[in-house]
Amino acid sequence: xxxxxxxxxxxxxxxxxxxxxxxxxxxxxxxxxxxxxxxxxxxxxxxxxxxxxxxxxxxxxxxxxxxxxxxxxxxxxxxxxxxxxxxxxxxxxxxxxxxxxxxxxxxxxxxxxxxxxxxxxxxxxxxxxxxxxxxxxxxxxxxxxxxxxxxxxxxxxxxxxxxxxxxxxxxxxxxxxxxx
Numbered sequence: 001x002x003x004x005x006x007x008x009x010x011x012x013x014x015x016x017x018x019x020x021x022x023x024x025x026x027x028x029x030x031x032x033x034x035x036x037x038x039x040x041x042x043x044x045x046x047x048x049x050x051x052x053x054x055x056x057x058x059x060x061x062x063x064x065x066x067x068x069x070x071x072x073x074x075x076x077x078x079x080x081x082x083x084x085x086x087x088x089x090x091x092x093x094x095x096x097x098x099x100x101x102x103x104x105x106x107x108x109x110x111x112x113x114x115x116x117x118x119x120x121x122x123x124x125x126x127x128x129x130x131x132x133x134x135x136x137x138x139x140x141x142x143x144x145x146x147x148x149x150x151x152x153x154x155x156x157x158x159x160x161x162x163x164x165x166x167x168x169x170x171x172x173x174x175x176x177x178x179x180x
Contacts, residue, residue: 090133094126
């Protein structure tokens, strides 16, 4: 069997999908924003550390499909197509870009600063896509939507990046012998 489709690789993809399904629903409502604080972004970053860009994207696609089919894996233990096409669905779709770009930068192995640049770049794209979708759904201007759905989360997301760098580098050290 080729390395691309090894049982070990499929198991790690499934494991990271499970991590996403466990962490992403954990959320705290924010009274100034319709978008909750969740651990989804942290799970996305950990997935980016553990898996190659393609495998990480596959993991997130599976996560999104599970949520779309009704499993309560989205923030606040919600799921269903209505969540995906609702006002915050653009951020969920944006996870695909966040994980791919983050993983791409991380797996270039150019150092922690490069990892952080990749995570910020991926999250910025997620924020742009999600905010455009939210703005469209809610009939609000882009800047107003950005102030409502992104600005309140910048400090928390910076903390998630720091935690991801610490945990991700340690996880990668322990998984190095698996040759994923």
